[in-house]
Amino acid sequence: MTTVFCVALTVAAYALSRRIGRRYPSPLTVPVFLATPMVMVVLVATGIDLDGYAHAESFLAEFLGPATVALAVPLYRNRRVLLDHALPVVVGLVVGAVASMVAAVGAGALLGLDRGIRAALAIRSVTAPVAIELAGKVDADPTVAAASVAMGAAAVVVSLLAPVAVRVLL
Amino acid sequence: MSASPDGSPANGPGARCGVWATAGIFNRHLAFFFVPIAVGLLAFGDLFRESGPGILVAIIVGTAVGIAVTGGVAEWLLRIGSRSGDTR
Numbered sequence: 001m002t003t004v005f006c007v008a009l010t011v012a013a014y015a016l017s018r019r020i021g022r023r024y025p026s027p028l029t030v031p032v033f034l035a036t037p038m039v040m041v042v043l044v045a046t047g048i049d050l051d052g053y054a055h056a057e058s059f060l061a062e063f064l065g066p067a068t069v070a071l072a073v074p075l076y077r078n079r080r081v082l083l084d085h086a087l088p089v090v091v092g093l094v095v096g097a098v099a100s101m102v103a104a105v106g107a108g109a110l111l112g113l114d115r116g117i118r119a120a121l122a123i124r125s126v127t128a129p130v131a132i133e134l135a136g137k138v139d140a141d142p143t144v145a146a147a148s149v150a151m152g153a154a155a156v157v158v159s160l161l162a163p164v165a166v167r168v169l170l
Numbered sequence: 171m172s173a174s175p176d177g178s179p180a181n182g183p184g185a186r187c188g189v190w191a192t193a194g195i196f197n198r199h200l201a202f203f204f205v206p207i208a209v210g211l212l213a214f215g216d217l218f219r220e221s222g223p224g225i226l227v228a229i230i231v232g233t234a235v236g237i238a239v240t241g242g243v244a245e246w247l248l249r250i251g252s253r254s255g256d257t258r
Contacts, residue, residue, distance in 0.1 A: 070196035088247035096240025104232025111224035
């Protein structure tokens with residue numbers, strides 16, 4: 001029963017945040033940033049602890065797999081452009097991914113973060129579903145925990161900053 | 171070949187089993203599936219109090235470097251390619 005409520009709550013918070021985001025478009029009104037605290041507030045107010053929410057979380061996180069695979073469709077649609085520029089695309093992505101990992105881990109080391117967190121930062125850039133699989137291989141439990149932290153935090157931060165970053169860099 | 175409103179070919183590959191439509195729903199609402207994971211951050215209050223700012227900075231640096239280097243390298247290769255004219 002709690003699980004059904006939690007799933008419904010998450011859907012409702014997302015729908016509401018989308019509506020708000022459409023009326024007031026801003027990095028601050030993106031769903032992850034807006035819906036997450038909404039869900040948190042309701043959980044606290046109704047006294048549902050995270051164990052109660054955990055079932056809903058793992059159920060919904062299950063769909064991250066197919067959601068990631070679905071990203072193949074826009075790629076397929078743009079296959080002309082991608083194939084025409086195969087070399088710059090592939091080399092750019094590989095070098096960029098490695099640079100992103102090195103930068104995140106390097107910054108983490110400079111800031112004195114634990115090994116587990118640094119490992120989580122390294123795999124963060126491969127997107128959540130793949131990273132959760134990888135987490136088990138890189139190290140045991142603490143990394144999985146840290147990975148979900150890095151992922152969740154990254155989802156919030158990136159959804160917040162991506163629109164700004166794209167505008168600045170392009 | 172006619173096209174549906176989302177620009178996918180109505181009789182292209184995957185049209186009959188609804189791949190375009192299904193993938194479209196997932197792509198449009200991708201952010202939704204990250205909300206529960208972000209809510210799960212509540213469980214890591216201690217960790218955040220301890221190393222939250224560090225994690226934040228590392229994520230921002232890693233993401234910014236990733237975007238900049240990917241774009242920079244791809245653009246550079248495109249420029250060389252078009253100058254020598256041997257890559258399409």
